[in-house]
Amino acid sequence: MKDPTNEDKTTNVLIVGVGGQGVIMVSKVLALMCQMNGYQVKQSEVHGMAKRGGSVFSHVRFGKQVWSPTIPAGEADVLLALEWAEGLRWLNFLEPTNGTFITDTQHIVPPFACLNRKRGATKVYSKETPEQIVAEVANSLALDATTMATELGNPRASNTILLGTLSTALDFPVEEWLQVISEFVPPKTIEINHQAFLKGREWSEKTKSQTISEPVVSPDIAACPPTPVNDDFELRLTRAWCKGCDICVKMCPERCLGLDAEQLVELRHPERCTGCRVCEWLCPDFAIDVIKPANEKMSA
Amino acid sequence: MNHHVKQSADRAASEGHQRPMTGNEALARGAWEAGVKVGSAYPGTPSTEIMENLSRYPAEDVAAQWATNEKVACDVAIGASFAGVRAMTSMKHVGLNVASDALMSMTYIGVNGGLVLIVCDDPGIHSSQNEQDSRMVAKLAMVPCLEPSDAQEALDFTKLAFDLSEQFDTPVIVRSTTRLSHTRSVVKLGERIEKTSKGFVLNPNKNVMIPSNARVRHPQLIEREEKLTGYFNTSGINRWEKGRKDIGIITLATSYAYVKETLPDASILKLGVSYPLADKLVEEFCKSVDRVFVVEELEPIVENEIKVLGIAVDGKNYFPRVGEFSPEIIRAGLEKAGVLEKRNLAKAHDSLPTPRPPVLCAGCPHTSGYMAIRAMDGRVMGDIGCYTLAAVEPLKSIDTCVSMGSSIGNAIGVAKSGQETKPIIATIGDSTFLHAGIPALIDAVYNNVDITVILLDNHITAMTGGQNHAATGKTLRGDETHRIDFEKMIEAIGVKWVRRTDSYDIATMYQTFREAAEYKGVSVVISDRPCVLDPVKVKGPSLTVISENCVACQSCMNLGCPALSWSDEWYDGHHKVRIDANACIGCTLCAQVCPADSIRPLEAETH
Numbered sequence: 001m002k003d004p005t006n007e008d009k010t011t012n013v014l015i016v017g018v019g020g021q022g023v024i025m026v027s028k029v030l031a032l033m034c035q036m037n038g039y040q041v042k043q044s045e046v047h048g049m050a051k052r053g054g055s056v057f058s059h060v061r062f063g064k065q066v067w068s069p070t071i072p073a074g075e076a077d078v079l080l081a082l083e084w085a086e087g088l089r090w091l092n093f094l095e096p097t098n099g100t101f102i103t104d105t106q107h108i109v110p111p112f113a114c115l116n117r118k119r120g121a122t123k124v125y126s127k128e129t130p131e132q133i134v135a136e137v138a139n140s141l142a143l144d145a146t147t148m149a150t151e152l153g154n155p156r157a158s159n160t161i162l163l164g165t166l167s168t169a170l171d172f173p174v175e176e177w178l179q180v181i182s183e184f185v186p187p188k189t190i191e192i193n194h195q196a197f198l199k200g201r202e203w204s205e206k207t208k209s210q211t212i213s214e215p216v217v218s219p220d221i222a223a224c225p226p227t228p229v230n231d232d233f234e235l236r237l238t239r240a241w242c243k244g245c246d247i248c249v250k251m252c253p254e255r256c257l258g259l260d261a262e263q264l265v266e267l268r269h270p271e272r273c274t275g276c277r278v279c280e281w282l283c284p285d286f287a288i289d290v291i292k293p294a295n296e297k298m299s300a
Numbered sequence: 301m302n303h304h305v306k307q308s309a310d311r312a313a314s315e316g317h318q319r320p321m322t323g324n325e326a327l328a329r330g331a332w333e334a335g336v337k338v339g340s341a342y343p344g345t346p347s348t349e350i351m352e353n354l355s356r357y358p359a360e361d362v363a364a365q366w367a368t369n370e371k372v373a374c375d376v377a378i379g380a381s382f383a384g385v386r387a388m389t390s391m392k393h394v395g396l397n398v399a400s401d402a403l404m405s406m407t408y409i410g411v412n413g414g415l416v417l418i419v420c421d422d423p424g425i426h427s428s429q430n431e432q433d434s435r436m437v438a439k440l441a442m443v444p445c446l447e448p449s450d451a452q453e454a455l456d457f458t459k460l461a462f463d464l465s466e467q468f469d470t471p472v473i474v475r476s477t478t479r480l481s482h483t484r485s486v487v488k489l490g491e492r493i494e495k496t497s498k499g500f501v502l503n504p505n506k507n508v509m510i511p512s513n514a515r516v517r518h519p520q521l522i523e524r525e526e527k528l529t530g531y532f533n534t535s536g537i538n539r540w541e542k543g544r545k546d547i548g549i550i551t552l553a554t555s556y557a558y559v560k561e562t563l564p565d566a567s568i569l570k571l572g573v574s575y576p577l578a579d580k581l582v583e584e585f586c587k588s589v590d591r592v593f594v595v596e597e598l599e600p601i602v603e604n605e606i607k608v609l610g611i612a613v614d615g616k617n618y619f620p621r622v623g624e625f626s627p628e629i630i631r632a633g634l635e636k637a638g639v640l641e642k643r644n645l646a647k648a649h650d651s652l653p654t655p656r657p658p659v660l661c662a663g664c665p666h667t668s669g670y671m672a673i674r675a676m677d678g679r680v681m682g683d684i685g686c687y688t689l690a691a692v693e694p695l696k697s698i699d700t701c702v703s704m705g706s707s708i709g710n711a712i713g714v715a716k717s718g719q720e721t722k723p724i725i726a727t728i729g730d731s732t733f734l735h736a737g738i739p740a741l742i743d744a745v746y747n748n749v750d751i752t753v754i755l756l757d758n759h760i761t762a763m764t765g766g767q768n769h770a771a772t773g774k775t776l777r778g779d780e781t782h783r784i785d786f787e788k789m790i791e792a793i794g795v796k797w798v799r800r801t802d803s804y805d806i807a808t809m810y811q812t813f814r815e816a817a818e819y820k821g822v823s824v825v826i827s828d829r830p831c832v833l834d835p836v837k838v839k840g841p842s843l844t845v846i847s848e849n850c851v852a853c854q855s856c857m858n859l860g861c862p863a864l865s866w867s868d869e870w871y872d873g874h875h876k877v878r879i880d881a882n883a884c885i886g887c888t889l890c891a892q893v894c895p896a897d898s899i900r901p902l903e904a905e906t907h
Contacts, residue, residue, distance in 0.1 A: 018656065031320055031484055041320060042450075044483040046346075046426045053862040054658030068561035069450075069483040069554065072627040074645050085654035092648030109865040112655040115693055117854060119873030123866060125654050136649065155882055250675065250810070251895050253855040276853040276874065278895045 010063035012071040013166070016090045017082030018108050019056045022159035025184050026080070027058035029163060032180050033172050034062035044069035053110065055086060080166050082145075082159050083108050085126040091137070100139040102165050102204075104158055105130050106146035117254065117274045119231055141165055141204055148203070149196055154189065157196035164200025174201070233275035234291040239264050241287040248279035248288060321487040323480040326451040327418050328353035329487070330458025331388050332362060334414070335495040338380035339364040340373040342735065343764035344392030345427040346481040347420035351390055352767075355776045361492065366767060366776045369704070369735040374399035374417070378406050381415040382507065384498035386462050390418040393434045394703065398736070400437060403471060405509045407441045408517040410469035412501050414462035417443075420476040423597045424624030427478075427763075429684065429703060431622065433598040438473045438575045442521050444528055445473045445575045446537070447553040451485045457572060459490075460537065468528055475574075477597065479554045479624065525576050533580040537572035540585060547639060548589030550582065550602065550613070555595045558630045563639070577605040586611050593618065593637070597625045660689050662863035663838060663887035665758050665803035665829030669727070670695040671859065671893070672809040673754065676817055678723035679714055683707035683737075685729035686763045687756055694860045698727060705736025708744060708753055715749040723817035727754045730786070731761035731769045738793075744822045745794040752816045753824045756803075757786060758831040766834025774835075786826055795822050803829035806892045832885055840886030842902040843879055849898030850876040856890035856899065864890060 013030060017023040024045055031043040039062040046057075059071045071093060079094045081087025081103035094101055113124040130142040143165065149158040160181065167177050178194050185193045235256075244263035254272040257265055257279065265287065267273075277290045321329065327350050331339065339362055341351035355364035363380075367373035373389045380387035391399060396419050403417065419437075422428040438445035446461055448454040454476065461472040505513050532538060543566050551559045552571040559568065569585040571578070574596075586592050586606070594603040594615035603615035618633035619625070634640040660667055670690040673680055674697040682688055682698030683706060691698050700710060707726035715724050728737045733755055744751055761767040768774040773783030790798050797819045801812045809827065816823040832838040847867065852874035856864055863883035866875035879890070881902055891899040 019658065028484075035320055035486060040486060042483055042485045043320070044479060046478060046482055053656075053661065055656045066485075067557045067564075068627045069479055069485075069557060070626050072561075072631070074648075086656070088649065088651040089653055091651065096646035110654065110656045111659060111694070111857070111860045111862055111864065112657060114857060114866045114875065117874075121875075124652070126651055128651060133649075251855070253853050253858055255674070274854070274874065275872070276851065278851070278853045278855070281851075282895055 008064060010061050010066050011170075012076045012095075013060040013078045013080065014057065014071050014076040014090060014093050015060065015080045015082070016055070016057045016086045017159075018086060018110075019054045021056070021082045021108075022156070023056045023058050023082060026082070026159050026163050027060050029177075029180050029184050030060050030166070031062075032183070033170075033176060034060070036176060036180070037172055039063060040066045042066045042069045055089065057086075057090065078102065078166060078169055080162055082162060084130075088126045088128060088133070094137070097138065099137075100141070100169050101133070101137045102141045102162060102169075103133075103143075104145040104162060105142050106144060106158070117272075119274065141207070143200075143203055145200065148199060152192055152195055152199065154192050154196075157189070157192050160185070160193045160196035161200035161203075164197040164202075165204040167197070167201055168204045174198075231274060232293045233273050235267050235270065235273060235279075236289040236291060237265055237267060238287045238289075241285045243285060245284065247282050247284070251278055251282055253278060317489045318486050319489070320484045321451050321455075322349065322482055322484045323448070323451050323454045323476055324349035324482070325353045326454035326487050327390070327458050327474065327476065327481075328357075329489065330455035331416065331418075331462075332357045333455070333490050333492050334459045334462040335386050335493045336362055336388050336416075336462070337385035337413070337495075337497075338362065338377060338387040339389070340367045340376035340387075341390045342367050342370045342373055342395060342398075343731075343761050343767040344370075344395045344420075345764055346422060346478040347390050347392045347395070347418065347476070348764040348767065349481070350418055350420075351776065354388075359777060364776055366769060368770060370395035370398040371402060374402040374406075377415060377417075378402060381411045381413045383413065383500055385413040386415075386495055387413055388416045388418060391420070392428065393419060393421045393432050394428060394430065395419075396434050396437055397432075398704070400441070403437075403441050403443070406471050407443050407521065408509055408514055409507055411465050411471060412498060413495075414465035415471045416458065416461045416465060416474060417471060418458070418474045418476065420478065420481050421598070422478050424478065426624075429701065431598065433601065434473070434475060435574050435601050436599060438475070439601070441471075441473075442525055443471045443473055443575075444468070444532075444573060445475050446572060447475050447574055448480060448572070449553050449556040449570070450480070451483065451487045453572070454480065455487055455490075457537070464528075468524055468531075470524060470528075475553070477554060477624075483554075529576045529579060532573050532576065532578040535578075538578045538581055539570045539572070540581070541568040541570060543567040545588070546590045548585060548592045549595055550585065550592060550606070551595040552602065553597065555597055555625050555630070558625055558627045559595055561627045562630045563634060571602065574602055577602060579605075579609055582606055583609060583611065586613070593634075593639075595619055595625075595630060595633075598622075657692070658689060659860060659862050660686060660695070661832050662861050662883045663832045663885035663889075665827065665831070665887075666690065666756050667695065667859050667861065667887075668803050668806045668809050668889055669754060669756050669827045670697045671806060671889075672813045673697045673725060673727065675810055676723055676725065676813055678725040678752075678817065679720050681707040681710040681714065681724075681726045683726070683728040683732050684763075685732055685756075687727060687729060690727075694858045703736075704732055705740055708737050708740035708751075711751040711753070712740065712744050712747060712749050715751050716747070724749075724751045725754060725817070726751060727756060729762070730755065730757040730759065730771055731767075733786075734770055734784070738789075741790065741795070741822070741824075742793050749822065750820050751822060752813070752819075753822065754813070754816075755786060755790075755824060755826045757826050757828050758803075759829075760831045760834045762831045762834065766831065768835075772835075790824050795824050797821065797823035798826070799824075800826040800828050803827045804887055804889065806889055832887075838885050842881040842884040842886055843888065843891055843899050844881065844902040844905050845877055845879055846898045846900060846905065847876055847878075849896050851896045851898070852876045853895060855893045855895060859889055859893070861890060
């Protein structure tokens with residue numbers, strides 16, 4: 001990264017993560033540290049709809065004179081990611097030759113990544129491994145901060161572990177970091193956050209160059225048992241046995257079924273059926289059979 | 301946020317003290333230093349924290365309060381101005397639309413005590429329903445529009461706005477944007493000026509806007525505009541920074557910071573006021589340089605004013621009319637114009653982006669409501685709030701979203717069109733209902749329509765970060781107050797069918813919604829559970845998935861709960877699910893929809 005003591009240059013730190021992880025807390029700590037050390041600082045975030053579970057980012061810029069509140073793409077000296085896929089999302093903001101990438105290797109998989117109802121579908125989530133990224137990005141530090149924080153007794157302190165790692169890239173005194181952290185975390189958690197900060201700092205001091213911490217979580221590679229060829233299930237409805245109790249209609253996860261004018265079951269959306277067989281199991285009158293595609297055996 | 305805000309008030313007093321503040325904190329500080337006595341607002345991103353911060357100052361100094369909506373807030377501030385004290389209201393851009401009726405008259409009336417409206421636009425539409433440029437409203441109302449570029453100016457301009465308001469007998473708008481409101485930079489604090497009230501001034505010709513008075517006032521507005529223009533031509537609020545002779549840039553607000561970042565050596569005319577335009581100053585500036593660019597976010601308001609003066613300038617031909625500016629966008633415009641050389645950026649890492657839009661929280665009480673609404677297969681008119689997130693899968697169940705309180709009026713219109721065969725449903729949150737839903741519900745009863753209104757009562761203004769309102773029983777300052785009883789109010793309006801259900805009892809929700817839709821006439825269901833974040837963070841015992849029981853049917857995944865995701869295990873080609881115990885708050889909705897009874901309390905399973 002740039003030498004922050006070079007007063008003519010603005011140092012850019014982009015902090016990213018998932019709403020609720022503490023992106024704003026981390027950036028406030030950093031901003032106050034910069035101010036205490038005599039720099040002009042701008043810290044910019046956008047909250048509102050993105051605050052819960054959405055993608056969150058905060059720009060921190062400091063130096064002798066800071067103009068823009070936001071960091072231009074390709075000019076972040078440090079990209080600090082509290083979550084793996086969020087780090088990858090913002091990687092184009094990192095200064096390509098000297099930028100430092102610090103990231104947690106833990107995945108937070110959003111519900112939107114798990115919407116595909118086809119059999120054998122995979123999560124819509126970054127496929128890169130930490131090894132791959134470390135090989136690609138000049139200065140990168142990938143650590144399993146969430147596990148490290150869980151070991152300390154509070155997984156939420158992972159953000160402070162990463163702050164500790166960030167602190168080794170900036171020339172501010174440790175005592176000041178600890179003091180400022182105390183100002184921003186709930187009083188009951190000051191002790192554990194101090195431990196977390198020192199742990200993150202210690203980890204990166206031990207590892208001077210490109211490093212990945214153990215244990216590393218592997219991405220979504222768990223194989224699906226032999227991928228089925230298709231999802232052409234057939235739903236056989238025995239209307240003579242149906243008494244219109246509505247259980248299958250209410251419980252079908254894909255909302256395929258309905259009751260017709262005679263208040264008997266009908267298949268309204270055959271294209272949506274995934275063959276989950278919930279209707280078959282729940283029907284008290286055995287009026288529904290789910291038939292698998294012809295080329296497939298029934299599972300036990 | 302609250303923690304930090306509290307600190308700001310603790311350190312408030314010392315003059316000359318410097319500390320980082322967001323634009324919103326600085327705007328509130330500026331109003332407080334100007335001696336404001338009354339502040340009223342309705343929450344709205346990105347403006348919410350202005351009134352919250354004003355309320356951190358002592359109650360003896362300033363009455364800071366939440367209003368039912370922006371119109372009421374503006375009227376409250378106007379009343380305080382009539383009474384002779386300095387008053388303010390703050391709002392987001394679309395809030396100004398709601399308040400504009402009062403503003404359009406008040407600009408004719410003028411002020412007694414200084415009257416300032418702080419309006420926050422949202423370029424880039426981070427959290428809004430449109431991208432309007434409120435400066436057009438300032439021009440429409442013929443009130444000066446001050447545009448700070450950083451937190452220090454936010455404080456300074458707000459103070460100045462009160463002085464200008466009294467000096468020129470006009471309401472004044474201070475315009476912020478999301479970027480300014482939510483950017484923290486160092487601010488030098490000042491002392492509060494205590495103004496003595498002038499008392500109410502009896503002057504019906506000025507204060508009563510009947511046609512005969514308004515006709516007299518209108519030409520005076522035009523005179524006022526001329527006087528203000530003259531003032532701004534020489535006032536230091538518009539600043540000329542001498543630089544290169546070949547390039548001159550006229551810019552304002554945060555665009556100024558991007559210009560300084562991108563082309564620091566240009567000659568710059570940094571405007572502090574967009575309306576009225578300092579015409580003489582602009583003319584002089586334009587003569588001094590070879591080529592002039594106007595760099596302003598959103599609409600070409602300054603640019604067009606300059607063109608009307610007969611001066612050729614570049615602007616929107618190089619810089620976009622939509623979206624939020626950034627140093628990259630300014631650079632791209634200047635490259636296109638041949639001012640800067642094209643830069644080749646290194647190829648960025650190419651990754652499949654993980655979709656992560658905002659979601660309803662784990663345990664959000666709105667979730668079950670939308671599950672039940674979707675099961676009704678109705679025509680659903682949505683409204684503004686967290687629950688607008690039900691517009692997308694997996695909850696996907698609202699068909700429209702217009703503006704605050706629109707859902708009920710829209711439902712009336714759909715019903716009256718006679719075209720709809722599905723049940724017609726309006727969904728609206730508690731705060732939005734108070735804001736603009738009540739008149740529409742009265743209209744529904746009055747005009748006798750067959751609609752169902754689902755009042756999603758989570759006991760707070762949630763989306764803006766948890767603000768009190770008239771049905772929470774607490775004021776902005778946290779003092780106890782009357783709590784509106786929704787059931788009684790709705791019955792008093794004349795609704796014959798009103799029911800309250802527990803949002804965490806999904807079977808009752810399904811059944812009640814169905815009965816409500818079957819009722820002919822206006823029916824109202826109050827879906828009742830507090831927000832899981834505010835006023836207190838709800839955290840019950842977590843649930844867990846008994847993986848060997850899970851049949852991977854995805855019923856629970858229909859909730860869109862962020863605590864639920866796919867595990868690494870499969871069943872018959874589908875993913876089994878897992879629950880993140882840290883995120884789960886124990887609402888039990890997933891357990892209620894699970895057909896295989898595979899979701900149980902974590903505690904019972906691990907002990």
